[in-house]
Amino acid sequence: MNDAGCMATPLKGIEVRRSGVHGQGVFALRAIRSGQKIGPYAGRRYAPDEAHTGWDDQLTYLFGLSDGSMIDGAQGGNATRHLNHACDPNVEAVEDCNATDDRVLVIHTTRDIRAGEELFLDYALDVGGDDPATYPCECGAARCRGTLAATKRSRTVVDA
Ligand SMILES: [Zn+2]
Known part of the structure; x- marks a missing residue:
C-alpha cells in the first residue's frame, strides 16, 4: 500500500475552483486530449471486511473497487474528489x-x-x-437521468 506516494503524484493540467454547477469543481488549465490520465483518485482505503459507519453523508466521495475495497476521497483525497457529477461526463475512473x-x-x-x-x-x-430520487441530478445534460444513482453500471457501493 502506498497511499502517500499516490497522493504525491502530481495531477496534470487541472485546478480546483468554484463551479457554476455545485460547490467546487475541477477545471482544465489547458486543452487535454481524450484518453489522457489526469491522476489517481486518492483517499483513505477500506479493506472489504473493514468496519465503516456514517458514510451516508459522503456517498459521493466513495468509490468501490472490484476486490470489494473502498476509497474514501473525503479523507486524504486529492483534487479529484472535487469532480462534479454529470450524466454526460468527460472523464471516467478506471481501475x-x-x-x-x-x-x-x-x-x-x-x-x-x-x-x-x-x-x-x-x-x-x-x-x-x-x-x-433521494440523489437528484441537475447537471442539465440533454440526456440527464435525473439522479446521481447508477442505472446500469455501479462503481460506488454503500454497505448499508
Ligand atoms: Zn444529470
Whole structure:
C-alpha cells in the first residue's frame, strides 16, 4: 500500500475552483486530449471486511473497487474528489494497478477537453434500496437521468 506516494503524484493540467454547477469543481488549465490520465483518485482505503459507519453523508466521495475495497476521497483525497457529477461526463475512473501492485483508480479523459472546461464524472452511485430520487441530478445534460444513482453500471457501493 502506498497511499502517500499516490497522493504525491502530481495531477496534470487541472485546478480546483468554484463551479457554476455545485460547490467546487475541477477545471482544465489547458486543452487535454481524450484518453489522457489526469491522476489517481486518492483517499483513505477500506479493506472489504473493514468496519465503516456514517458514510451516508459522503456517498459521493466513495468509490468501490472490484476486490470489494473502498476509497474514501473525503479523507486524504486529492483534487479529484472535487469532480462534479454529470450524466454526460468527460472523464471516467478506471481501475488499474500501480507499481507496487495495489489497486488504484485513475481518472482518464473520455473526450477532448478545452482549456477552462469543467471536468465531470458520472458518479453512478449504488444507492442500494434507496430511492434514486433521494440523489437528484441537475447537471442539465440533454440526456440527464435525473439522479446521481447508477442505472446500469455501479462503481460506488454503500454497505448499508
Ligand atoms: Zn444529470
